[in-house]
Amino acid sequence: MGITVLSTIPGYSIMIILIQCTDRIGLVAAISGVLAHERLNITSLREHVDQAENRFFLRLETALHPDIPKLSAALKDVLPTDASITISTGSKRQIAVMVTKEYHCLADILIKNFFNTLDASVLAVIGNHPNLEDVCRRFGIPFYLVSHEQKTKSEFEQQIIEVLDSLPADYIILAKFMRILSPGFIARFPKKIINIHHSFLPAFVGASPYRQAFERGVKLIGATAHFVTDDLDQGPIITQATIPVSHSLTAEDMITAGKEIETSVLGRAMSLVFNERVFVHKNKTVVFDY
Amino acid sequence: MGITVLSTIPGYSIMIILIQCTDRIGLVAAISGVLAHERLNITSLREHVDQAENRFFLRLETALHPDIPKLSAALKDVLPTDASITISTGSKRQIAVMVTKEYHCLADILIKNFFNTLDASVLAVIGNHPNLEDVCRRFGIPFYLVSHEQKTKSEFEQQIIEVLDSLPADYIILAKFMRILSPGFIARFPKKIINIHHSFLPAFVGASPYRQAFERGVKLIGATAHFVTDDLDQGPIITQATIPVSHSLTAEDMITAGKEIETSVLGRAMSLVFNERVFVHKNKTVVFDY
Amino acid sequence: MGITVLSTIPGYSIMIILIQCTDRIGLVAAISGVLAHERLNITSLREHVDQAENRFFLRLETALHPDIPKLSAALKDVLPTDASITISTGSKRQIAVMVTKEYHCLADILIKNFFNTLDASVLAVIGNHPNLEDVCRRFGIPFYLVSHEQKTKSEFEQQIIEVLDSLPADYIILAKFMRILSPGFIARFPKKIINIHHSFLPAFVGASPYRQAFERGVKLIGATAHFVTDDLDQGPIITQATIPVSHSLTAEDMITAGKEIETSVLGRAMSLVFNERVFVHKNKTVVFDY
């Protein structure tokens, strides 16, 4: 059982509580009973039971409680021992962003960060190519160049880990980072790495999905945001979307056309995760959308 | 305070409970406490508080209870006096359909009714033109021809009311019924008449919306399903959608292109309403979507 | 080089001309020059050159010409020897429909056929299960029951071929026909068989795509209409679309949710093909959409 007291978007005078555990009769009554006892009004609640998995998921919004540890303990007392409880009370997530050469997802993050609408703060950007350093510098965001060239994958990842270990990042956003990370790297950040894949998974796993899409003659292309696990492009999907394409587009045109949907899908995934709307269980997500 | 015991889609071994009332602290705890006491597991729950209106909306799914009146009374005891409680336990809605000349929405309803996927049963179709009688007859559905010609509106509506009064219809579906109904008619069936309007309201209120859309040179057309109130095309919106159109379409082409979106939007609205996912409060809806 | 004089949607006082051939300078001038010489005004024209393939595709709409053979010969004279020319002049396509048990795509076809908005005429329906016979009968459409049981695939297909050989069908629509057809069968009807596949290809090729989608935890499902070739689910894609799904849907719910998008995608593919908007070249299509 884990209790995590996290932070959420600024200006909210609300608490968001997420609970995931084995299902049993009376869980909603137990949880809402604790809140009613504390005189907290629940302004929004969503509960889902995955009956095949016997798994309980609940998200609620309520007024701020002055004593979070006491509230956590009270909730813990009424829940199964495997329950994970997350209480978010108002400060923003902190993120690190990893990139290669493509600018579009990073720029969207930097702009929203600059205008304070990201629901998170960008601590730093790590790139394995130098070309995105300039745009980071213009927004006063630290850029760490960690080239993969003339290094083993292990050396390359060790240098990235050193940067990440120096940051208190809640999430690592792979904003078109084009190197495959090793299972060892990923295991250090479980459920903390979010990737944007430039296809509507599971179609076109792996490299050059737009080239694959062009060769197949598809009439729509897409993008998928997912948590990263050991298995390439197989992690839990957070959100995905598609746009129509026609015969008139070359594979290069599809890459261009895909930029907007990639940016949009990654942006939506971050908004969902940072606003505490996403649960992970095994290889799937439960998303309590807006 | 009203308690309604209704019916829902067949084959479900679940109950759906809808509650709407003035908000106050502890409502979720009170409701879920009653269910826990009855050993009913809540497999899905959505709660929304409209804070500006101080209004509480809740929908939950749980196992069937053997004694609905007892459960209703227990819920009533813990809720504000203005609470409306609806408990749906498995039999289908019954509907009457009103049409004029266009076939597409009616045909979708007849087909789903025939193959038992409508989540409702069609009792009868009332048309003010004879041309849709044939398709009704082919599916064994009674068709009542009530022409508006050579009658006052009052006489016309009185004849329709006589047909409707002979039916135990839960809802009246205006599936492209092209006559404007009087406030007196509508008042007899509050929150029971669902209309499909062939534009994305509030654009193009009233007659010939596709002609209006064509003249304006819009790049998308749409459809809106709404409950019917006294005020033409101003009732609470259930759902709406749009599709892109181009300069190459004439106003007549737009009418053709609109058929699919009209059918789809009305179908979705019926599914939401028949599955107890829609609340009406003042001139808006709360829709707990899939 | 082939010249085909076909038919198109009724009531049109226009001709649609499709030309596909090896590209060379001056083709548009040559074609439009022939039409100008005949005093035919071109009201809509789309031309696309696939430069990688050096392939020319053209579709135009013009007034009816009284002497189609003369016009065809004049066009043939100015085009490369490999040109295929199709001139459509107003009568409807004729189709055969093949089904198994699911009703939704078939019912949409039958309804549009009945109300004369399909842009084609349904000659017959062939089913390998008896359960869709009733709905065909209600619309007066011949239903041929050809069971696959206790037969070799060859015997089964031979019986279907006998039915099809008795019909003058321009296209064969697989409206949720759930048996895999042999290469020999398909070779008899090149570019004439249109299938609806219940996934956004190339994701989830083969059986039970919704089960696959559910297991993978995707956030959208889709449908793909394509011409059928030897290679299962690998033929030229005509059109495809997706809809969002959530964690709350079981695999069975996805099957239900998919019915509307399957119906819509197959309907759109038929409209595009029957209105002479689709070219096939190798394993891709060129679609001159509305």
Added chain:
Amino acid sequence: MGITVLSTIPGYSIMIILIQCTDRIGLVAAISGVLAHERLNITSLREHVDQAENRFFLRLETALHPDIPKLSAALKDVLPTDASITISTGSKRQIAVMVTKEYHCLADILIKNFFNTLDASVLAVIGNHPNLEDVCRRFGIPFYLVSHEQKTKSEFEQQIIEVLDSLPADYIILAKFMRILSPGFIARFPKKIINIHHSFLPAFVGASPYRQAFERGVKLIGATAHFVTDDLDQGPIITQATIPVSHSLTAEDMITAGKEIETSVLGRAMSLVFNERVFVHKNKTVVFDY
């Protein structure tokens, strides 16, 4: 008759030719005949005749011609006297951007301009509030503060005109500029001012469309990009799109949710206009989309 030799996106080794005129038989033959005579291969062509207006619209892509004036003269010779001919040969559009306080559309333009994917160059930004100066400065784009305070509308507009007159802007982009411009101002820049309106016009004309949308309880919100004419929000629509919203959004949430669709719709409109895909005729557009 006007002949304009403009510029288009960089790196293209193609010419784009747009022709609009009164329709008559033989126009495609005449135009393509001129190109064939010059040994220019047409790789893409779209022609549309608005038959109610007897108006001819044509867009084609072909190889670069070394002598544009000669080509223009040859085309002029074969066309009606009212023909407008635009030949685009490769340099980018130049634009001025007008803003008030909201950053999202401007930031998208600045980012694409910085990474050279806007299909245009930003010459300057004019704002009537100072808060977007910082982001412009970070990208090295001149920002002109022209406050409307303590000025007549005429004085305010005169100051803007002085800035615009100093620039060779092809288009003026109103990227959430929240002041209504006078007919006199607009008349100086016919078909050159593009606005993003934060609703799916013609719904919610004028001020506070999201507040209007919230009050009406709509289930989708949208955005419309249009050319600006004298008549508020009534100019020719270039493109528009919608997104779904639910009861859980306040009017303020809708404003936030609308930012992405506004940015996307304005971005698409600019791409269409800058790539010579949009004709204006009377109060409508003909858009030859990708």
